[in-house]
Amino acid sequence: MKLLTHNLLSSHVRGVGPRGFPLRLEATEVRVIPVEFNPDFVARMIPKVEWAALLEAADHLHLAEVPKGPTQGYEQDETFLRKMHHVLLEVEVVEGTLQCPESGRVFPITRGIPNMLLNEEETET
């Protein structure tokens, strides 16, 4: 699971609503997988990023050199884009957990795939 994905995931446990974001990330196995750098793509993702959530997750993974927010004219700033590319796309959480901040429900991440299936009682009607 990449951090770009974590940035979008939100808990859907019954009654939680928007307080289900962001999910608290803990990782037991992390891999760095090189991905081809595409500056246009990264630049397009920047406006979608929830920065607080990203910084928190990056912190939990003990990542260094994470930009605190978009810089002026980031679209042309290759250094910035490369750092963001690395943080969003190259860090893979292979094993770990995601925790709903409101309900405390824990979702496992196995083989890089988060399992967010709820059982009957937990789902919204």
Place this chain on the structure above:
Amino acid sequence: MLKTLKSAERLFLLIKKQFPFNVSSVSKGKIFYEMQRFISDDPESWLNAISIWKNLLELDAKKKKLSQGDANPLKRKMGENDSIIAKKLKAEQMQENRECQLEKQIEEETLERGDFLTEREKCQEELQNDVAKAGDTHDQNDLTFRVSCRCGGAIAKTLSAQEAGRIIGIALMKQFGWKADLRNPNLEIFIHLNDIYSVMGIPVFRVPLASRAYIRTAGLRSTIAWAMASVAEIKAGAFVLDPMCGLGTILLEAAKEWPDVYYVGADVSDSQLLGACDNLKAAGLTGKIELLKVSVIELPLPSESVDIIISDIPFGKKFKLGKDIKSILQEMERVLHVGGTIVLLLSEDHRRRLKDCEGSSFPLNSKGSHSDEPGAEKCLILEGKTGISETVSSSFEANHQECLHKMPPFGSLVPVECYKVSLGKTDAFIHKYKKSSSSGL
């Protein structure tokens, strides 16, 4: 270059096409005689097709040596030499392209989305071996061949495919002196006989175009998957979700064609996700496509966060659809941006159920009639550029309009386009919806 044809199944060089056999009152012997006449009456068309085929092989070998930038002069050269005809098993459209129209067609294939959805049968291939062999067999007499025959309709009751194949094979040997080789022939001849036509052709490639090098295990037919992705208007920087991705075929096709996009696939089944993971690794696309184990009716995504949703809704034959289609569509509607697109593959059954449920609130009738126009426009464009014969095009148009007319909007999802496609044994429908703003504008 022909390999960029993504929504087509196989490509044939036409040798002969004529009216179907009248089998009602004739004896088998007479039928055999008629079939032999395919060859003996007109050996020219056969030889002509063979030489075109050889040219194609040589061209392809040359092309592999030239750089990509030189594609255009080659395109034109092919256009001059060939009359290539795309053929479809269900015969909803027949297209004839000669010379420069071939160029146009090929550009259309790659640029226009969805127009060639009902077109089937084009091929993709490795021609290295064939080139070597073709080079060796300058003398036509050295050609080895095999006949593959398919019979349908009335003629299938009188004649088996093997018998038909044998007759043609023997006639070819007599006429041209070629040798039959069932295992590894230079040349394969395809024959389709049914109630609509009798066609003979040579496949341009050995392996159907539909079998992709980059997909290890296909779930949905790759041609349909690509067609759905192209109908979805994927733009760079989009967030594309397939909430019932199965083995990930749709995402794979989309990611190959539109790489600057964020793709997420979801499924509830572990085995499917494992298969998808496997496919991603084999295709080298693990960096581009993320997988989630989530349920389509409970997507852990904020509302209005997705740009495009593309999905093949399970038909209930292979997989059990635990939830009903209404709740699925509702959840999809929730996570989609206003102005976002949903492209679904639906069975007849799904369509019926959707027609019955009007979704939520407002009827959006005026929107309904507007949405017919883009559909009709698409029909007309198709007709103009590719010269479909009169009778067939009107039935296609009627089909298309009918498709669209009967589908009601679902909440804020407005049906925009609809295509009927064949999945081999069954038919299905590709439906495209756009999310309008909730004020009903």
